[in-house]
Amino acid sequence: MAHDAHVHVRSQAEFEYVKKKRADEMRGNLATFAIMIFLTLIAFTTVAAGFSVYLIVPIILLLAAIQVVLQLYYFMHMSGKGHGMVAFFMFSGMFVAFITVLTFVTIIWW
Template sequence: MTDKVSETSQQFDYEKQKRKEEMKQQVITFALMIVFTLISFAMVLAELDRLFVIPVILVLAAIQVGFQLYYFMHMSHKGHELPALMFYGGVFAAFLTILALVVLVWW
């Protein structure tokens, strides 16, 4: 009986530590996304060259999308492989469609 209680206690401690680590990662990611947003606003307010600002903002936005999917939508957890595959397949199909349209317009 004592072994069962000890095992349950160890499992509880493990789950608690795991959730604590996940929450820490989410808070750090949230802070980074706020910093990226502030950097974007600062670049626009500083009236930097558009050829510099637009690509940087797009890269920061792409990083934020990755953070949102990986940390806040829990795509990194087990059991989310199929939704992740469907999502990334859709992104790839959208990329190919946009690439094809750009080539057709500029050809």
């Protein structure tokens, strides 16, 4: 049946190990969150500080890209095993997304 799962009861040592591994991973996620907050603060301050537009735009776009990578690879676990097809889907989507935006801001004008 589609809902069948292999049931494996862990030994105590094995159980403690995976539990600790998950807690470590969660601490990593908390650090990721702190970095995201920091990146967001930089983006807003850069704009509030009123630097040149040609400086601000690349910086905040780069910060957004970093934040999205953190979100995808850590919060959404794309760095985990068995995410090969997922990466293929997402990068294909991002490629089409990039071409679409590029087209609308360069080739089309009025």
